[in-house]
Amino acid sequence: xxxxxxxxxxxxxxxxxxxxxxxxxxxxxxxxxxxxxxxxxxxxxxxxxxxxxxxxxxxxxxxxxxxxxxxxxxxxxxxxxxxxxxxxxxxxxxxxxxxxxxxxxxxxxxxxxxxxxxxxxxxxxxxxxxxxxxxxxxxxxxxxxxxxxxxxxxxxxxxx
Numbered sequence: 001x002x003x004x005x006x007x008x009x010x011x012x013x014x015x016x017x018x019x020x021x022x023x024x025x026x027x028x029x030x031x032x033x034x035x036x037x038x039x040x041x042x043x044x045x046x047x048x049x050x051x052x053x054x055x056x057x058x059x060x061x062x063x064x065x066x067x068x069x070x071x072x073x074x075x076x077x078x079x080x081x082x083x084x085x086x087x088x089x090x091x092x093x094x095x096x097x098x099x100x101x102x103x104x105x106x107x108x109x110x111x112x113x114x115x116x117x118x119x120x121x122x123x124x125x126x127x128x129x130x131x132x133x134x135x136x137x138x139x140x141x142x143x144x145x146x147x148x149x150x151x152x153x154x155x156x157x158x159x160x
Contacts, residue, residue, distance in 0.1 A: 002055060002085075002087060003090070004053050004054050004091065004094060005053070006051040006053055006054075006094060006098055007051060007054055008051060008052075009052040009062065013059045014038070014050075017038075017052070017079070018038075020062070020079045021077070021079070026079070027140055027141040028113065028140040028142055028144060029116055031076075031141070033064050033076070037064075041065075047067065047068050047069040048065060048076075049063075049064075049065040049068055050062070050063070050065075051063050051065075051095075053087070053090070053094060055087065055090070060080065060082040060085075061081060061082075061087055061088060062077075063075055063091070063095055064076045064077040071104055071106045072105070072107050072108075072109060073105055073108055073109075074108075074110060075095070075110035076110075078091075089125055092123070092126040093126055095108075096108055096126060097158060100158040100159055105155055106154070106155060107153060107154050107155060108128075108152070108155060109152045110150070110151055111151075112148065112149050113147075114146065114147035114148060114149050120149065124151075126153070127153050129152065129153070131149050131150065132149070134150055135147050
């Protein structure tokens with residue numbers, strides 16, 4: 001079982017996040033969060049957060065959260081640096097547990113590109129469901145207009 005914890009990224013980890021967001025192979029899967037939004041999250045914004053998931057003191061995933069000042073925080077961007085090793089599932093499970101510690105939060109939600117089967121399967125394994133198709137919901141950086149699937153995780157299921 002993989003264990004790790006969420007932390008504010010250091011400068012090196014922030015560069016790694018930006019590099020992943022700017023990597024052309026992810027243009028149809030993740031957005032490039034503007035630097036001012038990333039900096040606001042790092043400065044302690046009440047509505048956004050930027051964290052890295054560290055396993056054995058090494059960052060293996062990141063999350064950019066929005067709508068943190070509401071009852072329904074959103075996983076706006078999620079990326080796994082070390083793919084195919086189970087870090088994504090461990091990171092999302094840990095994130096859900098972390099978010100569930102705030103009693104006013106009801107659900108955690110996200111949008112994923114329809115057809116991104118690896119991501120859809122990962123989210124389902126962690127407990128996301130209540131899926132809703134959003135037709136032509138996002139224009140990717142490569143110019144494609146794609147359908148999205150909105151997924152929710154009810155946090156009370158983690159609280160017992």
